[in-house]
Amino acid sequence: METKTPSSNFIKTIVAEDLASGKVKEVVTRFPPEPNGYLHIGHAKSICLNFELADEFKGRTNLRFDDTNPVKEDVEYVESIKQDVQWLGFDWDGLFFASDYFGEMYERAIVLIRKGLAFVDDQTADQIRETRGTLNSPGIESPYRTRSVEENLELFSRMKAGEFADGQKVLRAKIDMASPNVNLRDPILYRVLHAHHHNTGDQWCIYPMYAFAHPLEDAIEGVTHSICTLEFEDQRPFYDWVIRECEMKWVPHQYEFARLNITNTVMSKRKLKQLVDEKAVDGWDDPRMPTISGLRRKGYTPEAIRAFCREIGVARSYGIVDERMLEHFIREDLKLKALRTMAVLQPLKVVITNYPEGEIEWLDAENNSENPEMGHRQIPFSREIYIERDDFMDNPPPKYFRLFPGNEVRLKHAYFIKCEEVIHDAEGNVVELRCTYDPETKSGSGFTGRKVKGTIHWVEATHAVPAQFRLYEPLITDEAEDDGQSFLEHLNPNSLEVLEGFVEQEMKDSAGGDKFQFFRHGYFNVDPKESTVGHPIFNRIVSLKSSFEVK
Numbered sequence: 001m002e003t004k005t006p007s008s009n010f011i012k013t014i015v016a017e018d019l020a021s022g023k024v025k026e027v028v029t030r031f032p033p034e035p036n037g038y039l040h041i042g043h044a045k046s047i048c049l050n051f052e053l054a055d056e057f058k059g060r061t062n063l064r065f066d067d068t069n070p071v072k073e074d075v076e077y078v079e080s081i082k083q084d085v086q087w088l089g090f091d092w093d094g095l096f097f098a099s100d101y102f103g104e105m106y107e108r109a110i111v112l113i114r115k116g117l118a119f120v121d122d123q124t125a126d127q128i129r130e131t132r133g134t135l136n137s138p139g140i141e142s143p144y145r146t147r148s149v150e151e152n153l154e155l156f157s158r159m160k161a162g163e164f165a166d167g168q169k170v171l172r173a174k175i176d177m178a179s180p181n182v183n184l185r186d187p188i189l190y191r192v193l194h195a196h197h198h199n200t201g202d203q204w205c206i207y208p209m210y211a212f213a214h215p216l217e218d219a220i221e222g223v224t225h226s227i228c229t230l231e232f233e234d235q236r237p238f239y240d241w242v243i244r245e246c247e248m249k250w251v252p253h254q255y256e257f258a259r260l261n262i263t264n265t266v267m268s269k270r271k272l273k274q275l276v277d278e279k280a281v282d283g284w285d286d287p288r289m290p291t292i293s294g295l296r297r298k299g300y301t302p303e304a305i306r307a308f309c310r311e312i313g314v315a316r317s318y319g320i321v322d323e324r325m326l327e328h329f330i331r332e333d334l335k336l337k338a339l340r341t342m343a344v345l346q347p348l349k350v351v352i353t354n355y356p357e358g359e360i361e362w363l364d365a366e367n368n369s370e371n372p373e374m375g376h377r378q379i380p381f382s383r384e385i386y387i388e389r390d391d392f393m394d395n396p397p398p399k400y401f402r403l404f405p406g407n408e409v410r411l412k413h414a415y416f417i418k419c420e421e422v423i424h425d426a427e428g429n430v431v432e433l434r435c436t437y438d439p440e441t442k443s444g445s446g447f448t449g450r451k452v453k454g455t456i457h458w459v460e461a462t463h464a465v466p467a468q469f470r471l472y473e474p475l476i477t478d479e480a481e482d483d484g485q486s487f488l489e490h491l492n493p494n495s496l497e498v499l500e501g502f503v504e505q506e507m508k509d510s511a512g513g514d515k516f517q518f519f520r521h522g523y524f525n526v527d528p529k530e531s532t533v534g535h536p537i538f539n540r541i542v543s544l545k546s547s548f549e550v551k
């Protein structure tokens with residue numbers, strides 16, 4: 001696929017200016033996931049943005065696990081995140097864990113206490129929330145706000161030593177309970193939490209809050225441009241306050257961009273985890289999941305995802321991207337790469353009565369009609385073939401050009417066949433067709449005698465390989481996903497359709513991850529987990545056509 005020159009965006013402009021003015025010598029970005037779930041396509045946008053920005057200006061990007069919340073975090077997530085970032089095609093410069101900085105964060109909190117800018121509060125979480133005020137009214141100062149520096153130092157060290165129960169005490173910044181920015185009303189810096197941490201084990205029983213930890217992490221690593229999503233815009237004053245008052249040597253700056261939303265796509269780790277935990281899907285990498293691992297298993301390529309992220313660009317205003325845009329990019333990527341073969345998803349047997357019994361003939365087939373370099377293959381043809389059940393109708397409506405009694409169609413790469421007789425079972429279902437073929441009409445022979453309006457695909461019966469096909473629809477549609485709580489009740493019952501049919505012998509030994517275009521059906525990926533030699537499983541990545549155009 002053509003790689004487009006990365007288009008400009010407002011963050012790039014800022015970086016270019018900062019380098020030109022000498023404000024920074026080298027751009028340093030980071031991708032900071034919390035290891036509490038698998039990455040989704042929204043994260044891919046952030047990954048591409050951070051890594052490509054640094055690459056373009058010959059800077060560095062760190063992968064940093066923002067693991068300050070031990071209860072929800074797990075090494076399984078750490079490993080999956082590393083794998084996904086690498087699979088997308090990016091190499092991090094530094095690999096860090098926020099939890100490695102717990103010691104330094106603790107020291108910085110002490111700096112604040114010594115300056116009279118932090119205090120230990122005995123109020124409960126509820127009391128703190130209730131006294132925060134509203135957008136229109138100021139908060140109420142804590143009765144513990146006036147504790148002396150000595151008392152605060154002592155209590156904070158006792159918090160660390162494990163003398164208090166969860167929730168009994170917190171460390172709060174002392175800023176301004178009347179600030180119009182609610183985030184500056186004495187935000188919590190540290191909480192007591194007796195929990196095992198995936199990285200630091202039982203070393204700590206106090207943990208820093210995200211808003212306090214994040215700026216420190218950026219400063220410790222020398223990050224120059226700390227890019228986050230727009231929800232954090234109101235946190236920026238506190239971010240800057242932490243850097244300044246903690247007297248960090250390096251001063252990073254935060255920039256916000258709009259998070260990615262896609263139509264009919266659940267884009268929240270919390271909800272995706274719920275789908276996994278409640279077994280509504282077959283794990284985080286279920287091909288219906290918008291996770292990077294789910295998209296990979298479905299058959300998306302890193303190239304397609306990166307091209308998509310480049311196309312959607314980086315904006316500061318919210319928008320929702322059409323899911324067909326993502327599909328457009330995988331079609332573009334596979335168009336010239338994928339072998340074009342035939343698969344019958346819902347087979348109907350056809351006997352060609354005037355074709356000699358026991359004879360097999362090998363027909364020439366192009367591997368990719370748009371890419372001659374992919375060459376040709378030979379496909380078998382004989383007296384018995386399978387066609388798609390949908391390609392025959394007993395009583396067709398007007399303008400139906402496929403098979404019906406007395407009608408003639410073209411078999412792709414082969415001959416014209418004419419339907420002479422229909423065999424029904426006792427219930428009246430069509431079980432077999434008897435057709436005749438015309439040897440004059442062989443594909444590639446230059447036959448011009450007469451025309452037919454329909455071309456259908458088929459697979460020769462004795463060489464056909466039994467295969468499974470998995471077709472997908474959105475797990476949940478936007479119309480259905482109205483209230484956050486009960487979203488699981490709105491699951492699309494048709495999100496997975498499993499069909500058993502046949503593919504050409506060409507695909508008998510295909511391995512997990514191999515991608516094909518099946519004539520008229522779309523692009524498919526060999527399932528990397530469950531496919532077996534002799535009975536391949538194909539996940540549909542995307543159908544062939546869409547009305548969607550990328551402008």
Ligand code: ATP
Nearest residue numbers: 032033034042043045046228229259260267268269
């Ligand atoms: P979620 O809300 O899905 O749990 P998160 O923001 O809590 O996502 P993190 O692991 O904290 O997930 O995010 C890591 C990085 O990815 C952050 O910098 C975050 O801004 C970015 N990110 C997360 N979701 C999106 C999205 N939909 N679009 C763009 N960037 C995103």
Ligand code: MG
Nearest residue numbers: 033034036269
């Ligand atoms: Mg988060």
